[in-house]
Amino acid sequence: MDVEITDSVGAQIVEGGLAHTPRLVLAGPFVTVGAYADQQEKEAELASTFGSAQWLWSEDDDLRFEVNDRELQSLCLYLPQDAATPDSVAQSWEHVRRIRGTLSTATNANFSAPQTTSYWVAPDATHLVCLRGSAAPADAGSLRLTVAPDLDLLFTQGKMVGWLLVDPARYLTASWEMPAPEAPAESTRSLLQRTLAMTMSSEVEAIEDGDEDAWRRLRDLSQTLHNEVEDRQRIDVLQSVIDRFIEWHAS
Template sequence: MTTKLKFDGGWSATVTDEPLDLVPRLLGTSLIVSPYADRVEREKFLAETFGSQDLLWDLPDVFRFAPSDRQLVGAEFRIPEESASAEDSARLPVQPEVRPGGLRADEVKDFRHEMCTVLCRAPGDALLTCLRDLDVLDEPLEAGIGIAPDVALLVQHGTVVGWSLTDPARYLTTSFATPDPAPPVPATRRLLTECLDLVTTPVVDDLVDGEPAVLARLQAADRALREQREDRHRADALLELIATYVEDYGNR
């Protein structure tokens, strides 16, 4: 059983039996598992904790720990822009059973943990798996540490090499709000898949190049989300996900 995890730069933490009692929030391509409710609270939270954090244009994964007991109190991740091919996604090692757990830093020290570079998508985007790189696919994963509901850190050779989010549609939200507790409607799930197609490679490259068929897909997704009556809060979240692309390319 994995009890010690290694992060970038030789930093390490011990697995505990206390996962975060926080509901994940998926805002655009950012997954937030932290207690703050707005940007002001976020700045205060970062100032009062230690660990890995983003600074200006430097965007590593965020892991924040309380100085008093060195326990993990929050995390943030970003979905990579590169989607793995279907062939590579099929090579994804079987994820081990997720063990719920928290983290306790081995020392009070800041560090930097690089964000993942590749996204592996399960059919219907029922599971998003983000990996450090495609080399992770060459060997089995040894552990999954469930640091919050449906959020797991993926471990290989004792090192954190990625993370996963189960049922991402459930956690779609806007403006730091708590996600709707009701389950997503089927239309939301379908449109999440379409939006993720549009904002990740290879489709996003065709979008930027002005491919007519892809521009039509973007316009259709935007229209469908605006017209969707059910699950309105999640539809608004997906509109935010594609908003920049609609603004830059939607009227071509």
């Protein structure tokens, strides 16, 4: 099946996929899938692959392809910070036709794949959906291409419009380490949704403006995370994000 990664870069959906576990790094924030174990190894991979990569302020996603067969080797997808995707648009992707496979590009040249511009987290944090531009709701011509465990690239009428991570709390990490192997606690999913809402939404503007209610919600979340007993490895990731956020905006 032929698809387009961008308006100028075509690809085919072929059998295969990335076996590596996704990592959701909120300190980025980004979702990454690849063999690398740290930033240095990730940067070294750039020299032996081609595709799209974020350079300085380019605001591109990292989609890296193997030189010989031109198949997807790794990716790093950055979360947008400002805009929320309308509920009706994001929810339309939850039940779209899903196929497993990977991408093989029609070119072996470097290109620019723009980052998504809006995000949505399901109220129960079962899905994280990130879309490019003013994406319309999914329709009969849409599909989800599962390129790694629980990570789908989204296409409408053959054009890539975003990505979706199932159960994002499962893949929370502080940095480049692998996520905890056990399933997340239900409370962790709820606390992830609250953390994203406080640090990647209109709440940020309210906090920056000194809104007392917003600051109260932020400190209440910090205290809730501090008191949480279950799933501490993941909770510590969320606590670190909120602590840094409070420190940054209080200074």
